[in-house]
Amino acid sequence: MTTPNSTEPHPPARREFADDFLWGCATSSYQIEGASQEDGRVESIWDRFAATPGKVRDGSSGAVACDHYHRWPEDFDIGRDMGLNAYRFSIAWPRIFSEVGGKPNEKGLDFYSRLVDGMLERGLQPWATLYHWDLPQFLQDRGGWADRATVDAYLAFVDAMTRRLGDRVQHWITHNEPWCTAMIGNYEGLHAPGLTDFKTALQVCHHVLLSHGKAVPLIRANVPDAQVGIALSLHPLRAASDSAEDRAAMLRHDGLRYRWFLDPLFGRGYPAATLDVIKDAAPVVHPGDMEAIAVPLDFLGVNYYFPETIQDAPGEGALAARVLPPQDVETTAPGWEVAPQGLADLLARIENDYHPGPMYITENGACYDDEVDADGAVHDEPRRRYLARHLAALRDVVREGVPVKGYFAWSLVDNFEWAEGYLRRFGLVHIDYATQQRRLKDSGKWYRSFLRQE
Ligand code: IFM
Secondary structure (H helix, E strand, O other): OOOOOOOOOOOHHHOOOOOEEEEEEEEEEEHHHOHHHHHHHOHHHHHHHHOOOOOOOOOOOOOOOOHHHHHHHHHHHHHHOOOOOOOEOOHHHHHHHOOOOOOOOHHHOOOOEHHHHHHHOOOEEEEEEEOEEEEHHHHHOOOOHOOOOOHHHHHHHHHHHHHHOOOOOOOOEEEEEEHHHHHHHHHHOOOOOOOOHHHHHHHHHHHHHHHHHHHHHHHHOOOOOOEEEEEOOOOOOEEEEOOHHHHHHHHHHHHHHHHHHHHHHHHOOOOHHHHHHHHHHOOOOOOOHHHHHHHHHHHHHHEEOOOOEEEEEEOOOOOOEEEEEEOOOOOOOOEEEOOHHHHHHHHHHHHHHHOOEEEEEEEEOOOOOOOOOOOOOOHHHHHHHHHHHHHHHHHHHHOOOOOEEEEEEEEOOOOOOOOOOOOOOOOOEEOOOOOEEEEHHHHHHHHHHHHHHO
16 A cells, blocks of 8 residues: 545535435445355355365355355345445345255345345335356356356346345345456456456456346346346556557557447447457357447446556557556555546546446445554545545546446445455444454545445
8 A cells, every 4th residue: 555645625415416426335245244155055166165275365265254154144234224225135046046946045135135225224225246256166167157057047136036036125236346256266367266368358258248138137027127237346547658559559459448338239240440459269159149348228337446557568468558556656454546637538438438327336445454453444545535535436427428427436345355354344334353343444434434425
C-alpha cells in the first residue's frame, strides 16, 4: 500500500443522487457462508482447489468463512442499521444440486428462501447472483464450463432458484465476472479449477456467456417483472507509452478484456480483431449461440476496482501484452491503483460505446491491512477515503447523464478472498475469524452517516 497523493474532492452526499438510487453492499456465497458440509451441500470446485496444497496463500478455505449460514440475521441487522436499501448475495449451486438431472435439495432452497425473507424484513431489496464461481465439483469432473452440457445443468439450477424465489426476488444477476471464471480459473490457473489452457478458457467463456443468454428468458418466464443483468469486471485501460507497440498491445488486451464480453452481449458478436489475434484458440460456436447471448438486458452490472496499464510484451502469453504494476501512485494493500476517476471514465466509455440502459455498480471497494485498535475500533481511514472519492466520481458522472441507478460496496463483511484466503480484507465490517465477532469499521460508520444523511 502507498500513501495518498491527491486531495479529497467535494464530498458526496446522498441527496445528490436520485431518491430511488439503490445503496447496497455485495457478498458471495463461498466467500462468507461457511457450513460447507451442512444440509446436503456438496463439494464445489473451490473446496477442491482450496484443499490442494499451495493454491490458497494461507492454506485456508471457505469451509467456515464468516459462518454467515448461521449468523445471517446479525449480518442483515448490521446492513439495515447501516441504512442499506439493497443487498447483493449469491447462491451456492452445490447447496441445490448434488447430481446431474437430480431433484433440487429442499434444505438448500429453504436456506435461500429464509435469507430472502430476512432481507425483505429489514428493508433490503434482494439482488441474487446465480453464479459467483462455486461450481459443483461433480460438474467439473465432467468437464466443467468447458463442456456445453454445463449450460443445461446451469439452466436447471436457474429454473429451480427462480421458481422458488421469484415471488420475492425481482433482480437477478446471471454471472459474476465471467472474465475471472474463464481466464483466472482456466488460463492463469490462479482460481478454481486451476487449469492453464487458453483455448479451454475461451470455450469456458463462450459457455458462460451462452448460459447467461439462455437464462435470461427463463428467468423472465418464472419471475413476474424480472430485472435481469450480468456483472462484468472491467478496467479502464491506458498504454504504457505512446509507442505504436504499446498502443497496439493495449488494443489487443482491450479486445479480450472488454470487447470480448460487451460486443456479444450487445449484439455485435465476438470482435473480429480479437478473433484474428487468438486464431485457433477461438471457441466452438453453434448456430444461434450469438443471437442467444445478445438477448436484451434490463441492466448492466459493472464491477470496478482499478485501471490497468498495458505494455507490449512480444512472446509473452496469448496476447503478447503485459499488465504493468502501478508506479508512483496511491495503491491499496494488494497494490491496486486507487483511481476514482477511472470509475467515471469507464462508465462514460461503456455508455458511449453501447448505450446499455441502466447500469449498477455491482462491486467497488478496497482492501487494506485493517487492525482492531486498542479502543476496539477499526480506524480504516484509507477505505473511508476510497469510498468517499469513488462516490464523488460516481455523482459527477451521473450528473453528466450516465444512467447509473445504484451502488453496491464490496463487501459487507471481510471474507475469504479466493487465492489470498483470509489475508485480504475488503469489508465495511471487520470479522474476527477466531470469535466471529463483527465490528463496524470506520468506513462502515461513514457509509452509515452518508446513507442516513447525518
Ligand atoms: O472478492 C472478489 C469478488 O469475489 C469478485 N470481485 C472482486 C472481489 C475482490 O477481489
